[in-house]
Amino acid sequence: MAAKRSLARVAGLDVDLLSRLESNNFRTCEDVLTRHPFDLVELLDVNLPVAEKIVTCVARACCPKPVTAKQLLDSRTDDPHGDDDGSSGGGGGSSASSTRKTPAFVRAHLAPLDDALGGGVPTGSISELVGPAGAGKTQMCLTLACACAAPKRCGGLESGVVFIDTEQRFSSQRLAEIARAKFPETLSPAHAPDAASAERELESLTSRILVLTPSTLSEMLQRLNGLEEALIDRGVRLLIVDSVAALARAQFGRGQLTQRQELLGQIASALKQLAERLGMAAFVTNQVTTRVGARVRHAHDTAVRGGGGDTAGGGGDDADSPGSVTAALGTKWAHCVNTRLVLEGAEGAVDGGEGREEGGEGGVARGGGGGGDTAGDDGGARFVARVIKVVKSPRCPLVGFECEVYAGGLRVHGDRKVRVDPSGADAQGGIRGIYQGAVL
Amino acid sequence: MADSKVASPTHSPQWYEDSLQLTSVPLAPSIRSKLQNAGFVSVRDVKGARGPIDLARETGLTNAEASEVIKALRLGIEGTALAGAKSASEILYEESRKLAVFTFSKDLDDLLGGGVAVGEITELCGCPGIGKTQACMQLCVSVQMPGAFGGYEGSAVYIDTEGSFMAERAKEVAQATVSHLVSISQFLPKHLSESGALSQFTVNEILDRVHLFRCHEITELLAVVESLPMYVRAHGVKLVVIDSMAFHFRQDFKDMALRTAILAKMTTQLLNLAKSEHLAVVSVNQITVKPDPASGVARLVPALGESYAHGCTTRVILSWESDRRMAYLFKSPRLPRGKAKFTVTNGGIRDVRGMKRQVDLK
Numbered sequence: 001m002a003a004k005r006s007l008a009r010v011a012g013l014d015v016d017l018l019s020r021l022e023s024n025n026f027r028t029c030e031d032v033l034t035r036h037p038f039d040l041v042e043l044l045d046v047n048l049p050v051a052e053k054i055v056t057c058v059a060r061a062c063c064p065k066p067v068t069a070k071q072l073l074d075s076r077t078d079d080p081h082g083d084d085d086g087s088s089g090g091g092g093g094s095s096a097s098s099t100r101k102t103p104a105f106v107r108a109h110l111a112p113l114d115d116a117l118g119g120g121v122p123t124g125s126i127s128e129l130v131g132p133a134g135a136g137k138t139q140m141c142l143t144l145a146c147a148c149a150a151p152k153r154c155g156g157l158e159s160g161v162v163f164i165d166t167e168q169r170f171s172s173q174r175l176a177e178i179a180r181a182k183f184p185e186t187l188s189p190a191h192a193p194d195a196a197s198a199e200r201e202l203e204s205l206t207s208r209i210l211v212l213t214p215s216t217l218s219e220m221l222q223r224l225n226g227l228e229e230a231l232i233d234r235g236v237r238l239l240i241v242d243s244v245a246a247l248a249r250a251q252f253g254r255g256q257l258t259q260r261q262e263l264l265g266q267i268a269s270a271l272k273q274l275a276e277r278l279g280m281a282a283f284v285t286n287q288v289t290t291r292v293g294a295r296v297r298h299a300h301d302t303a304v305r306g307g308g309g310d311t312a313g314g315g316g317d318d319a320d321s322p323g324s325v326t327a328a329l330g331t332k333w334a335h336c337v338n339t340r341l342v343l344e345g346a347e348g349a350v351d352g353g354e355g356r357e358e359g360g361e362g363g364v365a366r367g368g369g370g371g372g373d374t375a376g377d378d379g380g381a382r383f384v385a386r387v388i389k390v391v392k393s394p395r396c397p398l399v400g401f402e403c404e405v406y407a408g409g410l411r412v413h414g415d416r417k418v419r420v421d422p423s424g425a426d427a428q429g430g431i432r433g434i435y436q437g438a439v440l
Numbered sequence: 441m442a443d444s445k446v447a448s449p450t451h452s453p454q455w456y457e458d459s460l461q462l463t464s465v466p467l468a469p470s471i472r473s474k475l476q477n478a479g480f481v482s483v484r485d486v487k488g489a490r491g492p493i494d495l496a497r498e499t500g501l502t503n504a505e506a507s508e509v510i511k512a513l514r515l516g517i518e519g520t521a522l523a524g525a526k527s528a529s530e531i532l533y534e535e536s537r538k539l540a541v542f543t544f545s546k547d548l549d550d551l552l553g554g555g556v557a558v559g560e561i562t563e564l565c566g567c568p569g570i571g572k573t574q575a576c577m578q579l580c581v582s583v584q585m586p587g588a589f590g591g592y593e594g595s596a597v598y599i600d601t602e603g604s605f606m607a608e609r610a611k612e613v614a615q616a617t618v619s620h621l622v623s624i625s626q627f628l629p630k631h632l633s634e635s636g637a638l639s640q641f642t643v644n645e646i647l648d649r650v651h652l653f654r655c656h657e658i659t660e661l662l663a664v665v666e667s668l669p670m671y672v673r674a675h676g677v678k679l680v681v682i683d684s685m686a687f688h689f690r691q692d693f694k695d696m697a698l699r700t701a702i703l704a705k706m707t708t709q710l711l712n713l714a715k716s717e718h719l720a721v722v723s724v725n726q727i728t729v730k731p732d733p734a735s736g737v738a739r740l741v742p743a744l745g746e747s748y749a750h751g752c753t754t755r756v757i758l759s760w761e762s763d764r765r766m767a768y769l770f771k772s773p774r775l776p777r778g779k780a781k782f783t784v785t786n787g788g789i790r791d792v793r794g795m796k797r798q799v800d801l802k
Binding site: 029030033034036037038041042044045046047048049051055056058059060061062063064066067068069070072073076104118122124125126261262265266268269272273275276330331332334335336337338340391392394395397 | 468469568574577604606652663666667686687698726727728
């Protein structure tokens with residue numbers, strides 16, 4: 001932590017200067033760098049050249065070491081990308097971890113999605129999955145955890161996973177089921193040649209996944225800050241937070257949005273630091289929020305109003321249509337996220353209103369896809385395909401796929417692409433605002 | 441101080457020095473009080489002293505301190521009132537020779553008066569996913585284009601506060617740019633195409649000249665900006681990207697006055713750097729919502745507040761207009777407001793129509 005770096009550890013400051021700094025309550029680098037050199041002259045009673053020298057020394061000590069893009073590229077390997085046809089076989093991860101390079105991705109074993117993202121969930125940054133209730137967010141998380149913790153000989157990374165479960169949705173039974181269905185040759189007693197070893201493999205897989213259940217946002221931040229050691233010891237390559245929104249929305253009411261956003265920003269910062277320094281992927285889920293009515297004037301206010309309040313949401317110029325949905329937590333959070341995936345649509349067998357709303361979304365998503373063979377019409381469709389979309393990524397263009405939830409977690413159909421409409425303009429009632437633009 | 445008047449050199453108008461009190465010069469308080477006790481009130485009084493030894497004798501400072509005082513007083517106010525002034529025609533000449541950094545979208549370049557200008561801070565604001573980071577990566581590559589193609593052949597510094605820079609993506613952009621230049625090089629006049637301009641312009645070379653600083657907190661960002669001048673000179677940097685300015689500033693501060701002060705300090709440093717080293721500074725800003733109490737309607741505005749809005753020279757707002765990415769020139773000292781379509785392709789920032797940029801061949 002450069003900010004808290006003690007001035008005593010800054011090279012180039014002599015004892016006299018140090019004592020002078022300390023007697024004036026300058027203890028850390030942060031104290032010096034947030035001041036103008038002229039302030040230092042006044043406060044420390046030194047000449048301007050000396051003040052400038054102090055600033056230079058401190059800056060040199062705090063300055064992160066630059067790397068060139070080439071070095072960065074060389075230090076990361078695409079290896080997990082190497083064999084992507086085998087969601088059940090191959091050893092892509094093994095060679096990645098045998099070298100000292102940090103893999104650039106954690107493969108999700110969802111072939112078309114992995115390809116689209118350039119190899120999988122990117123390490124070193126925050127990826128987010130947004131979706132309405134029942135869309136399959138937790139399923140996706142479990143699938144990812146499973147793929148990451150799976151033994152190397154079936155293509156996994158055999159690494160630790162930290163699952164921060166804020167909604168008490170983690171189901172180890174479901175995890176085991178996904179693992180068995182996804183990697184039947186090694187993990188399922190029914191299919192594997194040796195039932196006992198399959199059980200053992202499964203047990204070691206599940207033991208690699210560590211579940212934390214913080215009950216408040218601040219507790220989560222504390223835990224994240226104290227997690228370093230455990231992350232290193234367990235070789236964690238994937239940190240899942242399912243979901244960020246639940247705690248944020250529970251802990252803070254309407255009047256406390258500023259505190260909420262501040263805390264969220266700190267969490268994002270902590271996640272990014274951990275992800276980048278440990279070469280792991282941070283994967284968080286986010287809820288959606290509904291905006292009814294058209295109190296917002298511009299389409300773009302939506303995502304933004306989400307930041308202002310959870311009641312704010314979709315809407316926009318045509319926000320009169322009720323039930324327009326957008327990602328929760330607002331633009332500030334949306335800016336913090338490096339990659340954003342959207343999961344939408346679900347079997348409409350839930351209860352009345354909700355099912356209806358989701359049916360609408362799914363139907364629209366299909367319409368946007370331009371070719372729904374099952375014609376998910378708004379009207380009476382009880383079954384609509386789920387769609388997973390990449391709506392923000394520094395790496396890849398916008399793309400969407402149909403997907404389904406099955407015994408082995410989530411499955412993405414690479415052949416059924418869905419057109420992603422960037423601004424969400426034609427998605428009447430779909431998840432909008434998530435990617436909606438600003439007309440300023 | 442009668443004798444100081446006699447000793448004072450009688451060249452050039454120094455009216456502004458008369459009025460400059462010692463309190464407004466960055467001197468250590470103890471030294472200043474010694475000077476004041478000895479009757480030195482204004483800068484002219486001190487300059488009247490014959491030299492450091494004289495000054496030291498009169499004030500009780502050590503010789504070294506006195507010498508420091510005299511140096512400090514020279515700071516910025518040496519010479520005549522017109523020192524460093526240029527006529528508009530000189531500036532016009534200088535500016536006409538300035539190149540801009542191409543964005544690779546003709547429309548966007550036209551909007552910006554040829555590209556991202558050198559010697560200025562250009563701010564890109566926009567909603568998440570609009571392509572701010574993409575534009576920055578594109579600029580990092582295009583600033584390195586060989587001179588034969590109208591490029592700067594400079595390196596780029598990328599200050600990444602958000603962790604969005606992806607080397608893999610930069611590689612794609614670099615590849616596309618290289619292959620584009622190779623494809624148009626056959627149309628170049630012979631002496632240029634055979635001069636080997638492209639031999640240095642390979643993907644590896646390009647990536648080698650993008651220097652990445654990953655800042656995890658505000659202190660690191662401040663430290664980087666503080667050490668930039670040296671780094672820039674050492675590496676021939678022609679483009680500094682800060683992606684994004686907003687991230688740390690929006691959460692690490694409780695004291696808004698301090699935030700404003702630090703932002704102003706950083707902006708000044710960057711502006712000075714841009715001017716003195718003739719480089720382009722691109723800063724990325726996020727957007728935020730600002731409720732308008734009058735109408736009860738929330739508006740989307742760039743983050744970091746009103747005072748920061750004055751800091752950048754040119755402000756470009758990227759946003760969606762129906763399905764199109766659109767860049768709005770919101771603020772510029774020399775260009776009219778306007779807008780331009782652009783798109784993000786596999787190869788980087790491009791025109792919507794997919795037109796190839798017309799290279800100015802000489």
